[in-house]
Amino acid sequence: MLQSNKIASLQLFLGKEKTNYYIAQNEKMKKDNINEIKPDRLLAQKRDYFLGNVLLHDISKKIEAKDQKVYFVVFKNGARTKLHYHEGGQALFVTGEKGILDLYTKYSSGCGKVKIRLNSKSELEAGDMVYIPKYRLHWHGALKKSNFSHIAFNSFTKKGKEARTIWYESDFTSYGTKIV
DSSP: OHHHHHHHHHHHHTTOSOOSEEEETTEEEEOOOGGGOOOOGGGGGGGGGEEEEEEEEEOTTTTTOSSEEEEEEEEEEEEEEOEEEESSOEEEEEEEEEEEEEEEEEEEEETTEEEEEEEEEEEEETTOEEEEOTTOOEEEEEOTTOOEEEEEEEEOOTTSOOOOEEEEEEOSSSEEEEOO
Protein backbone atom coordinates (compact mmCIF):
# COMPACT_ATOMS: atom_id res chain seq x y z
CA MET A 1 0.00 0.00 0.00
CA LEU A 2 2.80 2.42 0.85
CA GLN A 3 4.40 1.73 -2.53
CA SER A 4 1.21 2.69 -4.38
CA ASN A 5 1.01 5.92 -2.34
CA LYS A 6 4.52 6.84 -3.47
CA ILE A 7 3.66 6.21 -7.13
CA ALA A 8 0.44 8.22 -6.86
CA SER A 9 2.41 11.06 -5.28
CA LEU A 10 4.90 11.09 -8.15
CA GLN A 11 2.15 11.10 -10.75
CA LEU A 12 0.49 14.03 -9.06
CA PHE A 13 3.80 15.89 -8.71
CA LEU A 14 4.26 15.57 -12.46
CA GLY A 15 0.86 17.15 -12.96
CA LYS A 16 -1.07 14.19 -14.31
CA GLU A 17 -3.92 14.67 -11.82
CA LYS A 18 -6.05 17.79 -11.35
CA THR A 19 -6.55 17.67 -7.54
CA ASN A 20 -5.19 20.38 -5.25
CA TYR A 21 -3.51 17.99 -2.80
CA TYR A 22 -1.99 14.56 -2.75
CA ILE A 23 -1.32 12.08 0.03
CA ALA A 24 2.18 10.76 0.75
CA GLN A 25 2.78 8.68 3.85
CA ASN A 26 -0.51 9.91 5.34
CA GLU A 27 0.40 13.63 5.12
CA LYS A 28 -1.51 16.27 3.20
CA MET A 29 0.90 17.93 0.77
CA LYS A 30 0.60 21.06 -1.37
CA LYS A 31 0.62 20.42 -5.13
CA ASP A 32 1.55 22.73 -7.99
CA ASN A 33 2.13 22.18 -11.71
CA ILE A 34 5.62 22.93 -13.12
CA ASN A 35 4.09 24.16 -16.37
CA GLU A 36 2.34 26.97 -14.46
CA ILE A 37 5.35 28.19 -12.44
CA LYS A 38 6.85 31.46 -13.64
CA PRO A 39 10.66 31.99 -13.78
CA ASP A 40 12.11 33.19 -10.49
CA ARG A 41 13.22 36.83 -10.85
CA LEU A 42 15.45 36.51 -7.76
CA LEU A 43 17.57 34.00 -9.70
CA ALA A 44 18.44 36.57 -12.39
CA GLN A 45 21.93 36.99 -10.90
CA LYS A 46 22.64 33.35 -11.81
CA ARG A 47 22.40 34.18 -15.53
CA ASP A 48 26.20 34.56 -15.57
CA TYR A 49 26.42 30.80 -15.04
CA PHE A 50 24.69 29.94 -18.32
CA LEU A 51 25.44 30.28 -22.02
CA GLY A 52 22.32 31.28 -23.94
CA ASN A 53 18.69 31.72 -22.90
CA VAL A 54 17.81 29.73 -19.78
CA LEU A 55 14.65 29.92 -17.67
CA LEU A 56 15.36 28.94 -14.07
CA HIS A 57 12.55 28.13 -11.65
CA ASP A 58 13.31 27.46 -7.96
CA ILE A 59 10.49 25.10 -7.02
CA SER A 60 11.89 24.16 -3.60
CA LYS A 61 9.54 26.54 -1.81
CA LYS A 62 6.54 25.52 -3.92
CA ILE A 63 6.91 21.86 -2.91
CA GLU A 64 8.20 22.74 0.57
CA ALA A 65 11.50 20.82 0.18
CA LYS A 66 13.57 21.14 3.35
CA ASP A 67 16.63 18.95 2.60
CA GLN A 68 17.47 19.83 -1.00
CA LYS A 69 17.15 22.56 -3.61
CA VAL A 70 14.87 21.71 -6.52
CA TYR A 71 14.95 23.59 -9.82
CA PHE A 72 12.94 23.30 -13.03
CA VAL A 73 15.26 24.50 -15.80
CA VAL A 74 14.44 25.20 -19.45
CA PHE A 75 17.33 25.62 -21.91
CA LYS A 76 16.28 27.43 -25.10
CA ASN A 77 17.87 27.04 -28.55
CA GLY A 78 21.11 25.25 -27.62
CA ALA A 79 21.64 27.00 -24.26
CA ARG A 80 23.67 25.26 -21.56
CA THR A 81 25.34 25.68 -18.21
CA LYS A 82 28.94 26.71 -17.78
CA LEU A 83 31.35 24.15 -16.36
CA HIS A 84 30.62 23.52 -12.66
CA TYR A 85 30.41 21.08 -9.78
CA HIS A 86 28.19 20.77 -6.72
CA GLU A 87 29.36 20.20 -3.15
CA GLY A 88 26.41 17.81 -2.83
CA GLY A 89 25.22 15.33 -5.44
CA GLN A 90 22.77 16.32 -8.18
CA ALA A 91 20.02 14.25 -9.80
CA LEU A 92 18.57 15.36 -13.14
CA PHE A 93 15.17 14.18 -14.36
CA VAL A 94 14.70 15.13 -18.02
CA THR A 95 11.22 16.50 -18.73
CA GLY A 96 11.45 17.68 -22.32
CA GLU A 97 13.19 17.29 -25.65
CA LYS A 98 16.88 16.41 -26.05
CA GLY A 99 19.99 17.56 -24.25
CA ILE A 100 23.50 16.59 -23.31
CA LEU A 101 25.57 15.99 -20.17
CA ASP A 102 29.38 16.09 -20.29
CA LEU A 103 31.43 14.87 -17.32
CA TYR A 104 35.06 15.94 -16.84
CA THR A 105 38.08 14.77 -14.89
CA LYS A 106 40.15 17.45 -13.19
CA TYR A 107 43.81 16.48 -13.49
CA SER A 108 45.67 19.59 -12.38
CA SER A 109 44.77 22.71 -10.45
CA GLY A 110 46.17 25.84 -8.89
CA CYS A 111 45.19 29.46 -8.21
CA GLY A 112 41.58 28.99 -9.33
CA LYS A 113 42.55 27.30 -12.61
CA VAL A 114 42.04 23.64 -13.48
CA LYS A 115 43.14 21.45 -16.35
CA ILE A 116 40.30 19.25 -17.52
CA ARG A 117 39.76 16.20 -19.67
CA LEU A 118 36.38 15.10 -21.08
CA ASN A 119 35.49 11.82 -19.38
CA SER A 120 32.07 11.03 -20.83
CA LYS A 121 29.39 12.55 -23.04
CA SER A 122 25.74 11.46 -22.76
CA GLU A 123 22.74 12.52 -24.81
CA LEU A 124 19.61 12.87 -22.69
CA GLU A 125 15.93 12.82 -23.64
CA ALA A 126 12.59 13.09 -21.89
CA GLY A 127 12.26 10.40 -19.25
CA ASP A 128 16.02 9.96 -18.66
CA MET A 129 17.40 10.22 -15.12
CA VAL A 130 21.05 10.73 -14.16
CA TYR A 131 22.94 11.21 -10.90
CA ILE A 132 26.07 13.38 -10.80
CA PRO A 133 28.23 12.74 -7.72
CA LYS A 134 29.39 15.67 -5.61
CA TYR A 135 32.59 17.43 -6.78
CA ARG A 136 32.24 16.03 -10.33
CA LEU A 137 32.94 18.72 -12.98
CA HIS A 138 30.23 18.79 -15.64
CA TRP A 139 27.93 20.85 -17.81
CA HIS A 140 24.46 20.13 -19.20
CA GLY A 141 22.05 21.76 -21.60
CA ALA A 142 20.26 21.60 -24.93
CA LEU A 143 21.62 20.19 -28.16
CA LYS A 144 22.42 22.83 -30.79
CA LYS A 145 19.30 24.52 -32.17
CA SER A 146 17.12 22.55 -29.69
CA ASN A 147 15.32 23.14 -26.42
CA PHE A 148 15.76 20.98 -23.32
CA SER A 149 14.29 20.90 -19.83
CA HIS A 150 14.92 19.03 -16.59
CA ILE A 151 14.19 19.04 -12.91
CA ALA A 152 17.40 19.20 -10.85
CA PHE A 153 17.55 17.93 -7.27
CA ASN A 154 20.62 19.37 -5.51
CA SER A 155 21.42 17.52 -2.27
CA PHE A 156 22.26 19.42 0.90
CA THR A 157 25.52 18.69 2.75
CA LYS A 158 25.68 16.12 5.56
CA LYS A 159 25.32 19.03 8.00
CA GLY A 160 21.95 19.92 6.42
CA LYS A 161 23.22 23.09 4.73
CA GLU A 162 22.59 24.11 1.14
CA ALA A 163 25.51 22.79 -0.92
CA ARG A 164 27.39 25.37 -2.97
CA THR A 165 27.86 25.16 -6.73
CA ILE A 166 31.33 26.14 -7.97
CA TRP A 167 31.32 27.65 -11.48
CA TYR A 168 34.09 27.93 -14.09
CA GLU A 169 34.70 29.84 -17.30
CA SER A 170 36.01 27.21 -19.70
CA ASP A 171 36.87 26.30 -23.26
CA PHE A 172 35.26 22.87 -22.48
CA THR A 173 38.32 21.05 -23.84
CA SER A 174 41.40 21.79 -21.73
CA TYR A 175 40.92 24.29 -18.87
CA GLY A 176 38.59 26.04 -16.48
CA THR A 177 38.99 29.23 -14.44
CA LYS A 178 36.92 29.57 -11.28
CA ILE A 179 34.32 32.36 -11.38
CA VAL A 180 34.61 34.43 -8.22
